[in-house]
Amino acid sequence: MTLTIKEILSSSTKPLILDGGLGSEIEDRGYDDDLNDPLWSTIAIINHPDIIKEIQKDFMKNGADIIITCSYQTSAIGLLEHGKHLNIMTENDCIDVFSKSNKISFEAREEFIKENPKLFENNRRIKPLIAGSCGPYGAYKADRSEYTGDYKNVSIEILKDFHYLRLKILLLSDEINFIAFETIPNFEEIKAIVQLFDKLVKDLKLKDKYYSLSLSFKNYNTLADGTKIDEILNYLSSDKVTQSEKEHIIAIGTNCSPLLFSHKTVEYLNKFNNKLHLPIIVYPNSGEVYNKSGRDHSKDPLLDDFVKEAKIEDKNDYNEILRYLTKQWVANGAKIIGGCCRITPANIKCIHDAAIL
Numbered sequence: 001m002t003l004t005i006k007e008i009l010s011s012s013t014k015p016l017i018l019d020g021g022l023g024s025e026i027e028d029r030g031y032d033d034d035l036n037d038p039l040w041s042t043i044a045i046i047n048h049p050d051i052i053k054e055i056q057k058d059f060m061k062n063g064a065d066i067i068i069t070c071s072y073q074t075s076a077i078g079l080l081e082h083g084k085h086l087n088i089m090t091e092n093d094c095i096d097v098f099s100k101s102n103k104i105s106f107e108a109r110e111e112f113i114k115e116n117p118k119l120f121e122n123n124r125r126i127k128p129l130i131a132g133s134c135g136p137y138g139a140y141k142a143d144r145s146e147y148t149g150d151y152k153n154v155s156i157e158i159l160k161d162f163h164y165l166r167l168k169i170l171l172l173s174d175e176i177n178f179i180a181f182e183t184i185p186n187f188e189e190i191k192a193i194v195q196l197f198d199k200l201v202k203d204l205k206l207k208d209k210y211y212s213l214s215l216s217f218k219n220y221n222t223l224a225d226g227t228k229i230d231e232i233l234n235y236l237s238s239d240k241v242t243q244s245e246k247e248h249i250i251a252i253g254t255n256c257s258p259l260l261f262s263h264k265t266v267e268y269l270n271k272f273n274n275k276l277h278l279p280i281i282v283y284p285n286s287g288e289v290y291n292k293s294g295r296d297h298s299k300d301p302l303l304d305d306f307v308k309e310a311k312i313e314d315k316n317d318y319n320e321i322l323r324y325l326t327k328q329w330v331a332n333g334a335k336i337i338g339g340c341c342r343i344t345p346a347n348i349k350c351i352h353d354a355a356i357l
């Protein structure tokens with residue numbers, strides 16, 4: 001019998017390793033012609049499925065227990081608004097794209113297991129899981145509001161509509177082990193997800209459906225829109241959220257936030273998580289700062305203070321920084337760990353080794 005993600009998390013003493021930055025890896029492998037398209041990683045689902053598969057297999061080869069589908073930017077509203085040049089005109093066309101994205105990850109996982117049978121002998125490793133990515137409303141807006149949480153007072157109903165169709169298809173897919181809500185920067189969007197998820201599971205008469213809730217932070221204890229973590233944890237543990245709504249959440253944490261405060265976020269969440277007792281998920285970006293103008297990246301301004309505090313001698317020793325942070329995450333209760341933008345398969349190996357070996 002296949003265990004659910006909830007059962008795996010409660011029985012595993014070691015953290016589960018997530019993959020790294022799929023979008024940035026697609027770009028690094030030369031498929032960057034459509035970077036300015038608001039659907040750009042979706043175009044890869046349609047035009048470069050083999051590249052996605054190859055990258056996901058590379059992440060599993062380097063220790064990832066969980067791969068995340070390429071559907072971060074693939075919302076129905078986004079597809080219908082911007083997908084005409086991809087011949088996406090109807091809801092059924094959107095469903096085809098979601099299904100294709102699921103199939104790519106499913107095939108990557110099955111091929112990887114088939115090509116590496118020894119890795120799975122005697123339960124040495126769990127059969128990799130597939131998380132269905134749901135990016136935020138801000139990813140559809142393509143105005144970087146997933147990093148500011150500034151949704152210009154958009155209503156909770158619009159946020160539910162935005163998440164509805166992709167979530168429904170991911171929930172109906174047997175290939176998806178759990179849903180990963182990623183880079184959520186806005187408190188109203190958290191509420192929309194909590195309510196919509198439970199309603200959909202009930203309407204579709206499903207059971208054992210779960211999601212991780214990864215938030216976009218502006219500093220180590222504050223959501224991008226300015227809400228303090230405490231307020232979010234209080235809300236999630238309060239009776240404003242029904243027991244049934246609560247039971248779907250399997251982890252709370254952060255992704256795509258700056259690497260060098262990720263350990264402080266995990267520490268803070270761990271300290272204030274006493275009412276929820278939820279496993280912590282953390283997969284920050286590489287720590288480089290994205291320069292809007294030139295599509296390039298520069299060093300994190302937090303670096304000098306960080307290496308001093310962590311007593312890391314060589315600030316250019318990126319593996320040492322990753323090892324230090326991984327150990328901090330795990331020591332503070334993180335149960336699902338990995339990387340987001342510009343975290344490569346080699347970086348995942350480093351995180352894996354520091355966490356597991």
Ligand SMILES: [Zn+2]
Pocket residue numbers: 021255256285340341
């Ligand atoms: Zn990211």
